[in-house]
Amino acid sequence: MSNHLENQVRTCDTTGLPVCLTAQKFIKLNGVFAVIFLLIGAIAAVLLALTRWPAVHLLDAQWYYRILTAHGMNMLIFWILFIEVAILYFACTTLLNSRLFSKKIAWVSFVMMLVGAVMVNVIVFIGKADVLMTSYIPLLAHPVFYLGIILVAVGTLIGVYNFFATVYIAKRDKTYDGSVPLVVFGAIAAAIIAVVTLLHGAVVMIPTFTWSMGWTAQPDPGWYRLIWWGLGHQSQQVNVCAMVSVWYLLASLTTGAKPLNQAVCRSAFVLYILFINLASAHHLLVDPGVGAGWKIWNTSYAMYLAVLASMIHGFTVPASVEIAQRAKGYVRGLFGWLTNAPWKNPGFSAFFLSLVIFGFIGGITGVTLGTQQINILAHNTLRIPGHFHATVVGGTSLAFMGLIYYVVPLIFQREFYARSLAIIQPYIFGIGIVMLSFGMSFAGSAGVPRRHWDVEFTGANLAAGFDSGTHLWLGVMGIGGVLAFIGLLTFILLTVAAVFFGKSNKGRAMTPWATPKTLVTEGDVDATEDHRSPGTMTLVIILLVTFVVYYFANWLALTDVWHVR
Amino acid sequence: MSIHVPDKDWFKAPSGGERIWIALSLIWCLIMFIMMPVWHFKGKQNSTGEAYRVEPAAFVARVEAAIKTHQVGEENGVPIVEPTPGGDAYLLGQMWRWYPILKLKQGQSYRLHVSALDLQHGFSLLPVNMNFHILPGYDHVLTITPTQAGDYQLICNEFCGIGHHLMTGKIIVE
Ligand code: HEM
């Protein structure tokens, strides 16, 4: 039984799912602003890529650091948080057949987040906060910078509260029967981690703000790093959770995939909740003041159980696609299901590229760089952004783009223009990000620092520099960055054109993106009963072998460096 | 479907390929976990995080004292200090230099104390590519043994203001 108020709900003409109109409004608002922040971040991104490419070296030092601050904030914090609040609102209403708990609270949350984000952007661009997004003390920014972050964090918390309250009233009003759908389960996991994360944010930002006002003493820089990364890293786990939920969602929208074993998928989400809370450690692996035992236990999230969770999803998601495809009759060979997947559906290609980039590049590099001793080779080098542009960009952001290819027609009820451009967009972006990530990773392996304006050290008292091979990798990074920027800009323009000028599809189903045709008629083949997924098994074994090789290659590289304890 | 309420009997043990993959993954996770404590005891490269509280001014005084007793030369106005093998060496990170230049002996170990005067800095030794985080107020002790002779560059890889890219230093190993 639904709990919608009269005239506050519509039935989706494509999926038949109920859409709460209040939730719809805030999904739209949050979505639009998410894309605006994505645009600011994207312009910053191409400027950064063109500055770190030594042959171009576009910006001057001051603007490089300023733009770097803006890029980090707008991308990692604003784009991601605004879109995630939209995803939460969607999951708790449409998928639970419930109304949104409170319109007022949604407004409060949205306005706080927006005001905070605008404050941060203004203060950064007028040059009063050149401290990078981590604002490591004793670096000092204008108080408005910290206040803006606090507003965004608290605003997001309030939005998350609205989500939990909606989940609660849905349960109370029995709007659904049984357990919550898997995607909602994943969203709940993300929201729980988000609460812990945002509380860390409050704990670290409030004393920093009062210090910047001159009211209290300077917090300890080691303590600051510990707590800040409680925010900074766990928020990445929110992103992973949200991304995995979106994978499940897109897999089912684009191929009709069903999770094989819900208990396994859900347990994996629970592992995230239980074991991620230790994660700030892997940013402190070569820090003073925290001991080896603490570093080892915490960097591995207590024996890598959160990594286990990702490896499980990395199997169950493609396996569900494989089984759905085989059931449709694509049974030829190991990979017939994959070659016949709807590669011309940007929802599918974005999702699958995200899965591959996240797994093969982001995941493997992340675990390896987060290994206590190996971090000596990687801390603060370009390997680090090389890693996370394959997780939160090629993984999470790309998955969210895939989602938006459905959100616009289904929630905004507008059609995309230039659909052939949309079809290739995920590939352009994906290839660009992979190049960027490789370029950064290899340059970083030679020791090229991240957050550094001039790797030729022009004018330094004692000379330093890198060889030409390393410069070549920085060129690959630069070209990949430009390509990714083109892909991202294409996405933004397509979305803006559709949202503001697209043809309405009210009253009819959306113009479908390609979905695979069913080759067999129902009951024809008992493929439907076949729950084997040999293709996926092959893929994950390749993944595991790659992982093992990369991991031990890094240990080997470590044996070459000076002895240290 | 993952967007619908699951069947009532959704709680099932994993089976088939899924079970095999979970087992393989778990084994791999445990191997990765074990590697770290093993390396801590058997390996030669570890970050123990050994550190002591120190006031920046007090640390500067120690650096100056070491220069006074162990200076052996000068390069571009920066003193070259040759600490006693097996003894303490001091390195200060400040906006924007690593100070002083150190001269070490291959195969000898040193207790290298590194701290920052003003902001956070990143100790990055090239081309070996070893990286440690340096905080003001913390005397970070790295017990190091250079394994190869040569001239090594030190750069800073934590943002420390507009002159961050000018922050360099040097370690000579012979
Ligand atoms: C067109 C796509 C993108 C390109 C070309 C790009 C490129 C870059 C470059 C060149 C840097 C500077 C690295 C350095 O100098 O240390 C950077 C930093 C960063 N990027 Fe991106 N990026 C893109 C998208 C994104 C997205 C979507 C996110 C987050 C969701 C993101 C998050 C970050 C973060 C957190 C940093 C580190 C900032 C810091 O060190 O303070 N990027 N990116």
Ligand SMILES: [Cu+2]
């Ligand atoms: Cu520095």
Ligand SMILES: [Cu+2]
């Ligand atoms: Cu620096």
